[in-house]
Amino acid sequence: MSVQGARAVAYEVLRAVSGDEAYANLLLPHAIVRARLDAKDAGLATELTYGTLRRRGTYDAIIAAAADRTVDRIDPNVLDALRLGVHQLLSTRVASHAAVNESVELARRHGGGRGAAGFVNAVLRRVSRDTPGQWMQRIAAGARSDDERIGLISAHPVWIVRALRRALNAEGRVDELEALLEADNAAPRVAMVALPGLADVPDDAAGVRFAPTAFTTRGGDPEGLIRASDGRIRVQDEGSQLAALALSRALPVQPGERWLDLCAGPGGKTALLAAEALAARATLDANEIAPARAGLVRQAVASVPLPVEVSEEDGRDRAARTPGEYDRILVDAPCTGIGALRRRPEARWRKTPADVPDLTALQQELVLAAFEALKPGGVVAYVTCSPHLAETSGVLAEVRRELGDAVEELDARAVVRAVAQNEIDLPDQADGSLRAQLWPHRHGTDAMSIALLRKR
Numbered sequence: 001m002s003v004q005g006a007r008a009v010a011y012e013v014l015r016a017v018s019g020d021e022a023y024a025n026l027l028l029p030h031a032i033v034r035a036r037l038d039a040k041d042a043g044l045a046t047e048l049t050y051g052t053l054r055r056r057g058t059y060d061a062i063i064a065a066a067a068d069r070t071v072d073r074i075d076p077n078v079l080d081a082l083r084l085g086v087h088q089l090l091s092t093r094v095a096s097h098a099a100v101n102e103s104v105e106l107a108r109r110h111g112g113g114r115g116a117a118g119f120v121n122a123v124l125r126r127v128s129r130d131t132p133g134q135w136m137q138r139i140a141a142g143a144r145s146d147d148e149r150i151g152l153i154s155a156h157p158v159w160i161v162r163a164l165r166r167a168l169n170a171e172g173r174v175d176e177l178e179a180l181l182e183a184d185n186a187a188p189r190v191a192m193v194a195l196p197g198l199a200d201v202p203d204d205a206a207g208v209r210f211a212p213t214a215f216t217t218r219g220g221d222p223e224g225l226i227r228a229s230d231g232r233i234r235v236q237d238e239g240s241q242l243a244a245l246a247l248s249r250a251l252p253v254q255p256g257e258r259w260l261d262l263c264a265g266p267g268g269k270t271a272l273l274a275a276e277a278l279a280a281r282a283t284l285d286a287n288e289i290a291p292a293r294a295g296l297v298r299q300a301v302a303s304v305p306l307p308v309e310v311s312e313e314d315g316r317d318r319a320a321r322t323p324g325e326y327d328r329i330l331v332d333a334p335c336t337g338i339g340a341l342r343r344r345p346e347a348r349w350r351k352t353p354a355d356v357p358d359l360t361a362l363q364q365e366l367v368l369a370a371f372e373a374l375k376p377g378g379v380v381a382y383v384t385c386s387p388h389l390a391e392t393s394g395v396l397a398e399v400r401r402e403l404g405d406a407v408e409e410l411d412a413r414a415v416v417r418a419v420a421q422n423e424i425d426l427p428d429q430a431d432g433s434l435r436a437q438l439w440p441h442r443h444g445t446d447a448m449s450i451a452l453l454r455k456r
Helices: 006-020 024-035 040-056 056-067 078-090 096-110 114-128 131-141 146-154 158-169 172-182 223-226 238-248 268-280 291-301 316-320 343-348 353-372 389-408 412-419
Strands: 191-196 213-217 234-235 258-261 283-287 306-310 326-332 376-386 407-410 449-455
Touching: 006 024, 006 040, 006 078, 006 096, 024 040, 040 056, 040 078, 040 343, 056 078, 056 114, 056 131, 056 146, 056 343, 078 114, 078 131, 096 114, 114 158, 131 146, 146 158, 146 172, 158 172, 158 316, 172 268, 191 238, 223 234, 234 326, 234 412, 238 268, 238 326, 238 376, 238 412, 238 449, 258 353, 268 283, 268 326, 291 306, 326 353, 353 376, 353 449, 389 407, 389 449, 412 449
Parallel strands: 258 283, 258 326, 283 306, 326 376
Antiparallel strands: 191 213, 191 234, 376 449, 407 449
């Protein structure tokens, strides 16, 4: 493999993620097309990119040990070449000489010439002398606590390890932590959605797990299927599908209902709600504060023959200007995103515990604003792609305290069970809330939290 191929693409994306806070899932497909990679090399580029991003924390600890210096003392361009090389040496079947030589060439081209190349060569040859198991033992032995050891081995920041443990413990399932951390580091299956009433699940698709709209392909690039359906079949995590369907099917729909997707970008749930609204003779509006993401929402709903007005406002302001007007509102709130680490592996290295208070305050304000925009009897679905208890149970507790007798929590677990095509394991929550919590290791979905609040 030439350095101009899959490794060059992977390195380009890694640098954009590290240096410019780009999103790998958005950047990588374009980089593959520009490089004109064939299917095999595109697959390698994808594995190298996502594998390196997922296990970055583990690789940084190994690099620090092999280089005898902390990673913050290594030039960023050189560091990403090292991360890519370590991933190939310890987690793939790429020949060691190829992994070392190509990483050295990347460092020479992008990291400052012969000095950088020599440094990368020395570090990677040091790494290659020991097995993956030996390196795991070495970095684990240097951990200062059991949680730090778990974080180093599983490539999760300590605060995320602790947040996931607490969320599982709230279900009495703390013994599932290891399985959850492993699931976060596994490449997810590609879940598809067939918009109900507009597309059918293909006959040759893999079997449905839970959402009646969901299926998986039997391999290959799904782009042809998406194009052939005019966008009425598309990629969408099954957890996201269940979240949208929980709102649209929580109660029987009366013709003429008005629905609102308050934080709609990038539009996957919006499109599914639009298809559901079309079938039930309801209407749908959408809102997304970021103009670029609002554009994605418009693209997502273009395949549904239902007019969807997409506004570009702060969700709190958007809800406040339409008091008492909507029957159903989806609040898919901004969150830490630690429930989607399989698909967005860089997210685990970007957020910190310091982000949580501001996010929970925003989440609470969005839910309260949405509640005021409901008609009596209307329902808000509060959804986060995070199982963090502060973002789920904590926000719900504050909302219930604020609203008192005006709010009734519907049993989201019962609704999701009714929607699901197969039996779905949704344990009780320790705080007594009726929200449904999905999990990668248990359900094969993102860790979506779904709560349903009805205005009395």
